[in-house]
Amino acid sequence: MRKTLLYSALILLSALFIAPFYWTFMTAIKSTADLYQFPPVFWPSEWHWENFAAAWNKQPFGTYLSNSLIVVVFSTIGQLISSSLVAYGFARFRFPGRDPLFIVLLATMMIPWDVKMIPLYMEFNMLGWINTLKPLIVPAYFADAFFVFLLRQYIMTVPMEIDEAARMDGANAFDIYWRIHLPLMMPALVLVGTFHFMNAWNDYLGPLIFLNDQSKYTLTLGLSMFKGLHEVDATSIAAITVILCLPPLALFFVAQRYIMDGAVGSSVKG
Amino acid sequence: MDMTYAGAEPKVARRKRSAIARHAAPYLFISPWILGFLFFTLGPLVFSLTMSFYDWPVVGERTFVGLDNYRTMIMDDPQFWESLWITVKFAAIYVPFNIVMSFLLALMLHNITFASGFFRTAFYLPSVISGVALVTIWSWIYSKEYGLLNFMLSFVGIDGPNWLGDPNLAIVAIIIASLWGLGGTMLILLTGLKAIPKELYEAATVSGVPGWAQMLFITLPMLGPMLLFTFITSIISAFQQLTIALLLTKGGPLGSTYFFAMYIYDNAFKYFDMGYAAAGSWVMFIIVLALSLGVMRWSAAWVYYEGEVRQNDGEGHA
Numbered sequence: 001m002r003k004t005l006l007y008s009a010l011i012l013l014s015a016l017f018i019a020p021f022y023w024t025f026m027t028a029i030k031s032t033a034d035l036y037q038f039p040p041v042f043w044p045s046e047w048h049w050e051n052f053a054a055a056w057n058k059q060p061f062g063t064y065l066s067n068s069l070i071v072v073v074f075s076t077i078g079q080l081i082s083s084s085l086v087a088y089g090f091a092r093f094r095f096p097g098r099d100p101l102f103i104v105l106l107a108t109m110m111i112p113w114d115v116k117m118i119p120l121y122m123e124f125n126m127l128g129w130i131n132t133l134k135p136l137i138v139p140a141y142f143a144d145a146f147f148v149f150l151l152r153q154y155i156m157t158v159p160m161e162i163d164e165a166a167r168m169d170g171a172n173a174f175d176i177y178w179r180i181h182l183p184l185m186m187p188a189l190v191l192v193g194t195f196h197f198m199n200a201w202n203d204y205l206g207p208l209i210f211l212n213d214q215s216k217y218t219l220t221l222g223l224s225m226f227k228g229l230h231e232v233d234a235t236s237i238a239a240i241t242v243i244l245c246l247p248p249l250a251l252f253f254v255a256q257r258y259i260m261d262g263a264v265g266s267s268v269k270g
Numbered sequence: 271m272d273m274t275y276a277g278a279e280p281k282v283a284r285r286k287r288s289a290i291a292r293h294a295a296p297y298l299f300i301s302p303w304i305l306g307f308l309f310f311t312l313g314p315l316v317f318s319l320t321m322s323f324y325d326w327p328v329v330g331e332r333t334f335v336g337l338d339n340y341r342t343m344i345m346d347d348p349q350f351w352e353s354l355w356i357t358v359k360f361a362a363i364y365v366p367f368n369i370v371m372s373f374l375l376a377l378m379l380h381n382i383t384f385a386s387g388f389f390r391t392a393f394y395l396p397s398v399i400s401g402v403a404l405v406t407i408w409s410w411i412y413s414k415e416y417g418l419l420n421f422m423l424s425f426v427g428i429d430g431p432n433w434l435g436d437p438n439l440a441i442v443a444i445i446i447a448s449l450w451g452l453g454g455t456m457l458i459l460l461t462g463l464k465a466i467p468k469e470l471y472e473a474a475t476v477s478g479v480p481g482w483a484q485m486l487f488i489t490l491p492m493l494g495p496m497l498l499f500t501f502i503t504s505i506i507s508a509f510q511q512l513t514i515a516l517l518l519t520k521g522g523p524l525g526s527t528y529f530f531a532m533y534i535y536d537n538a539f540k541y542f543d544m545g546y547a548a549a550g551s552w553v554m555f556i557i558v559l560a561l562s563l564g565v566m567r568w569s570a571a572w573v574y575y576e577g578e579v580r581q582n583d584g585e586g587h588a
Contacts, residue, residue, distance in 0.1 A: 003382070010378055014392035017450065020407045021395065023418055027410060040421055082302040089299025098296070105303065108311050110502075112510050112558055114531050115551040118538050119314035119321065125328075142306020173295045202400035204513050209539065220402040224517055227406060234410065241406045245399045252398045256391065259457075 021245070028052065028238035035234060048235075052243065055236035061243075063215060064222035071136045071218060072200045078141035079196045080189055086143040087151030088177045092163060108145045113205070121209055135210040136203070136218075140196070147192045154188040155181055187258050194255040198248045219244055318548040326545035339549035350550070352525065353533035356441065360529065361508035364445050368504050369497065372455035377489075379456075380463040390460070394453035401513035408447040409434070409518060437526035440519050444527055447514055455500045462496035463489070494573035501569075502562050509558050530554060 027035065031048055034041040056062070090102055124135045158181065166176050182189075207221040217225065223240050230236065252259065297304075322339055326332045343350045375393055379386050396404065411418045412433035420430025433443045466489065474484050490497075512531040515521060521528035534554065538547035 006378060006382060010382070010389050013375065014389050017392050017396060017453075019418070020411060020450070023410065024407050036416065039424075040416060040418065082306075086300045086303040089296050093296035093299070095293070095296040101300070101304075104307070108307065110506065110559070110562060111311065111315070112506065112551070112554055114510060114512075114534050115318055115555045116311065116314045118534075118544055118548050118551060119317035120310065121538070122317065122321075122328075122544065123309075123314065139306065139310050141302065142310060143303040145303075148303060173299070177299070198398060202402075204400065204402050204517075220400050223406070224402050227517075237406055238410075241403045244403050248398045248400070249395070252395070259394075 024238050024241055024245075027234055028055075028242050030235065032235065051235050052239045055233075055239035056243070058230070058233075058236055059222060059226050060214065061219070061222060061240065064217045064219045067133060067216060068201060068218040068220075071133055072197055075137045075140035075200050076193055076196050078137065079144060079147060080193055082141050082143040083147040083192060084151055084182060084185065084189065085177065086148045087155055088181055090148065091152045091155035092160075092173075092176075092181075105145045105148060109149075117205070117209060124210060130210055131212045131216055133211075133216065136200070136206050140200075144196070147196070150192065151185060151188050154185050158184055190255055191258045194251055194259065197251060201248055318551060321545045322549035322552050324545040326543075326548070328542045328544060332545070335545070339546050340553070343546070343549060343553070349525075349528070349533055353528050353530045356526070356528060357509060357511065357530040360441060360445065360511060361505060364448055364508050364511075365501070365504045367445070367449055368452050368455055369500055371449065372452045372500065373459050373493075373497075375452075375456050376459040376463055379460055390457075393456055396450045397453035402517060404447065404451065405514055405517040408443070408450070412443050434519055435523055437524045440523060440527045444511075444514055444518060447518065448511070455504065458500055459493065459496055462493045466492045491572075494569070498565070498569045498573050501565055505561050505565065506558055509554060509561075 026042070026044060028051055029047050029049065030041065030044045031046050034044050034046075090098065090105075120135070121130070124130055127134075129135050129138075162180060163176050166180055171179070202220060203218070204220045204224065207218045208224075211217060211221060214222075214225075219240075223237070223244055226240065227237050323334060323336055324332050325335050325338075379390055379393075382389075410416070414420060414430065414432040414435070417430070417433070419433065423430045431439055433439050470488050470492070471484060474488060479487075510531055511529050512535060515527045515529045515532055516535070519527040521532050530550075531554070534547050534550040537543050537550060
């Protein structure tokens, strides 16, 4: 009895979380006639797959997509390399200033983006980086505090004896990082890569502030601009929204095991 | 690395070199973060604090004005107080709802085995997508004529209002849309629940402790650190609320969703008054910091750290 109640509640609640996705997909695929029916049509009378191609050609979404991909691929590479190096440094060495520096690193997670947004804009402006993709890529090569923390927690679960054995065999610090810890922290790296990919792909404020030209837009910025111009073209907006959601959703399903089990635990338990 | 040459050097020199290398190594490994911290965090912080004492347009002459930006903001700028009030109102509703609902969902998931993975995924899915996509989706749900929400309401005989057009409802609409992304908080709390030793409940049940008392005296205290963590991150994200308001209501109607972050954004990138905007961002930083520290101090009364009674592993306070 209690279980039945619990499951009924869960089914109802999960429907609330999934329904909007379903609705968006249906909006994208409906005919115009179905779109403006009231009561709304929950199952379209015809499936218009060509809506996707039509929407895609209404603006240079191909360009936006390639910009998004450039940002995501290059910043993810940078994030994986830099955060793992820094995490290894904090996890495996004793050095003067380590603990204060680590506390500073943790504290940087609390700084609101709004405080950094304005000076970063000025900084990138001076460097001539405004209206290029650099502000969205380069900072990823300088390690993110949250990812460093996550990877450091992971490295600390590996017994120190493994490092010592490798050192006996003549391996230097970099070898130990490269040949031992990188392979060992693969699950955590998948997680960092996934999270960073999603952040970079979904980012809206960064592109909004740092990019001006349409030819530099990322997909999120392109969609929001398109939405502003064609508010009534619900079908096209829905189609692009579906396309925008697909990569993070697909990635989420691939990396789900890591996200559900690894991430939260290692990141918060400390 | 260059072991081939090391053999040719005198012993002392070799030892000295390797000592330097040993001392430099950790700093080399963490150097990406140190550089990033200097150029993308500390530098910008100092820069924006400096800017906040200047009349600083993007182009043209800048003049030192001391505390004038702060004074003007507090004394003569009604938008500052209005946007701050809207943000506080939003945070006061969003933060408790976010935590309580996440907690209840996590509790439900913790009590089932069959299909728990499915439900967990369902609740987490909205957290995976872009704010832009989220806004697009919710703008249809809230649509007065064709929206899903008003259609649902019509079943219970309510004539659906114009959600995004009514100054009293627009902020509610933003709160609901924000709560749709509670999956991250829920996951953290679920992980916390799973980490509570089962023996505690078994012992309590054997001693005849009723369910509500187990909740009050075992679950909540054991979950304390996680609740604190989500409390603070929720406050920070509530005060930074920008994307949803910017895209869903553009601050309207009648400025009813003109959040503090939007006020800062407009001063910077619409009116190009960088100094004034920087001052605003520091006000936000100080409020967020004060709230977080306040919550942490207050939490000392109710958060129980299991780690405190265990031995210290000597690895700092992480």
